[in-house]
Amino acid sequence: TGAISSLQRRMEIQESELGRIRSEKDLLQKQLREREVQLQAMRDKFRTLTEEQRQEEITMIMEEENNLQQVVREQESQLAEQKKLISELQETISQLRAEVVTTRLQFLTQKRAQKEMQSQVEALQHKELQTRVALEHISSKFERYRNKVIQAVFSAEGSLDPVAELTDNEVLEAMQ
Numbered sequence: 001t002g003a004i005s006s007l008q009r010r011m012e013i014q015e016s017e018l019g020r021i022r023s024e025k026d027l028l029q030k031q032l033r034e035r036e037v038q039l040q041a042m043r044d045k046f047r048t049l050t051e052e053q054r055q056e057e058i059t060m061i062m063e064e065e066n067n068l069q070q071v072v073r074e075q076e077s078q079l080a081e082q083k084k085l086i087s088e089l090q091e092t093i094s095q096l097r098a099e100v101v102t103t104r105l106q107f108l109t110q111k112r113a114q115k116e117m118q119s120q121v122e123a124l125q126h127k128e129l130q131t132r133v134a135l136e137h138i139s140s141k142f143e144r145y146r147n148k149v150i151q152a153v154f155s156a157e158g159s160l161d162p163v164a165e166l167t168d169n170e171v172l173e174a175m176q
Contacts, residue, residue, distance in 0.1 A: 003103050011096040018089045021082050028075045028082075035068050146171070 042061050150166065153174045166174075 001107070004100055004107075007096050007100045007103065011093055011100070014089050014093050014096065018086060018093070021086055021089070025079060025082050025086075028079055032072060032075055035072065039065065039068060 042064070045057075146168075150171055153171060
């Protein structure tokens with residue numbers, strides 16, 4: 001969950017940066033359109049001027065047009081850089097989304113495996129309990145049988161009562 005949260009934060013930051021860059025791109029495009037409108041207005045004005053004025057205006061307009069063209073080139077360059085950055089950010093966001101999906105799948109797989117192991121542990125615990133109960137039952141039956149064997153062996157004619165607790169081997173010898 002920590003990794004998923006971290007990846008989601010990174011993805012949100014990348015998306016925020018992408019939005020900021022798109023806003024800048026829109027602003028640059030708007031400025032470019034305004035410059036083109038100004039340039040067109042100057043061209044229209046140029047047509048109405050006298051020849052002498054035209055020459056002066058031509059010089060000023062050419063300088064301004066050169067300046068505007070320089071600005072346009074710079075803005076187009078910035079726009080190209082921003083498009084490249086947007087592309088990189090989109091690629092990063094795609095990678096982050098893929099990582100989130102992969103991490104979630106791994107988490108779900110681990111959770112499923114943990115549930116399965118818990119189920120197996122519970123089944124083994126249940127079997128252990130059943131085995132203990134069966135062992136206790138068999139031990140109790142064996143002890144009763146052993147006691148009956150000891151009674152039968154030592155209640156026979158000519159047998160002596162034991163003086164201490166008997167081992168299984170001693171009971172076997174007495175029976176033989």
